[in-house]
Amino acid sequence: MKKHMAIIALISTFCISFTAAQQKPELKVFISVDMEGITGIVHGDQTTPGTAEYADGCLWMVADVNAAVEGALAAGATEVVVNDSHGSMRNINPAQLHPRAILISGSPKPLSMMQGIDASFSACLLIGYHAKAGTDDAILDHTISGSVVRAVRVNGAELPELGLNAAIAGYYGVPVVLVSGDTAVCRQGGEILGKDIITVAVKEAHGRLAAKLVPMGEARLMITAGVKEALGKVALVKPFKIAPPCKFELEYHVSAQADMGVMIPGTKLIDARTLGFTADDYIQGFRMLRAMIAIAPAR
Numbered sequence: 001m002k003k004h005m006a007i008i009a010l011i012s013t014f015c016i017s018f019t020a021a022q023q024k025p026e027l028k029v030f031i032s033v034d035m036e037g038i039t040g041i042v043h044g045d046q047t048t049p050g051t052a053e054y055a056d057g058c059l060w061m062v063a064d065v066n067a068a069v070e071g072a073l074a075a076g077a078t079e080v081v082v083n084d085s086h087g088s089m090r091n092i093n094p095a096q097l098h099p100r101a102i103l104i105s106g107s108p109k110p111l112s113m114m115q116g117i118d119a120s121f122s123a124c125l126l127i128g129y130h131a132k133a134g135t136d137d138a139i140l141d142h143t144i145s146g147s148v149v150r151a152v153r154v155n156g157a158e159l160p161e162l163g164l165n166a167a168i169a170g171y172y173g174v175p176v177v178l179v180s181g182d183t184a185v186c187r188q189g190g191e192i193l194g195k196d197i198i199t200v201a202v203k204e205a206h207g208r209l210a211a212k213l214v215p216m217g218e219a220r221l222m223i224t225a226g227v228k229e230a231l232g233k234v235a236l237v238k239p240f241k242i243a244p245p246c247k248f249e250l251e252y253h254v255s256a257q258a259d260m261g262v263m264i265p266g267t268k269l270i271d272a273r274t275l276g277f278t279a280d281d282y283i284q285g286f287r288m289l290r291a292m293i294a295i296a297p298a299r
């Protein structure tokens with residue numbers, strides 16, 4: 001009898017912990033934060049260390065992030081991890097970050113803008129993002145590296161950073177539920193990730209280096225409210241998964257850049273400035289892509 005009780009107790013403990021793991025009762029939120037789509041930013045001088053305007057850009061960046069953290073906590077987040085995802089990835093001053101948030105700072109890191117994500121997270125937020133290279137009326141449009149990349153395609157579809165990074169989250173079963181930035185990146189977010197995500201447009205671009213700005217206080221209230229709403233309906237959003245085999249194409253700006261990338265085994269020239277390769281695992285393919293971009297000379 002005692003033995004039976006012990007077995008029943010063991011089985012019910014297993015069932016409870018299995019159910020808990022399935023439902024992710026902890027609401028862990030991962031935030032990847034870029035800079036070009038931050039409230040107020042319209043020019044590279046505001047995102048580049050060593051310029052007179054960079055310090056302001058950093059203040060605006062941490063303010064948008066803190067607004068997102070507030071929204072996450074209001075939705076019941078039990079842990080919030082913020083990955084600084086722009087340039088040197090040392091733009092967020094830890095002393096200015098919300099005291100409840102955990103910061104991943106610095107670069108390089110293997111998963112770059114998504115470093116730190118894993119299957120324990122319930123949701124991912126992309127704050128301060130920008131549209132892909134070649135988008136009309138989009139503040140500082142580019143894809144990963146403005147001087148190297150003209151386009152990245154995976155299984156035939158050209159993707160902005162938001163799509164490439166959402167596929168990393170999706171690999172771990174984590175949905176991207178919110179994108180903030182200009183109206184152009186919000187449009188691309190909806191097209192790629194579906195109508196159930198929340199997008200928060202904090203500016204409307206007029207060309208590449210000018211925008212009509214939502215007043216800063218209002219923009220941050222919109223971010224907080226948007227995050228709270230998005231985390232309230234996580235179950236509606238499917239993780240963005242790219243089914244293997246993953247056929248990557250990297251179109252460089254100039255052929256000299258492709259000439260460097262093609263030295264890596266497994267890559268092949270598609271045309272003078274475009275390389276292709278196939279990966280059975282999306283994460284391995286993404287890392288390959290990053291390496292091909294990193295070794296390319298600036299044009």
Ligand SMILES: [Zn+2]
Nearest residue numbers: 034035036086
């Ligand atoms: Zn950036």
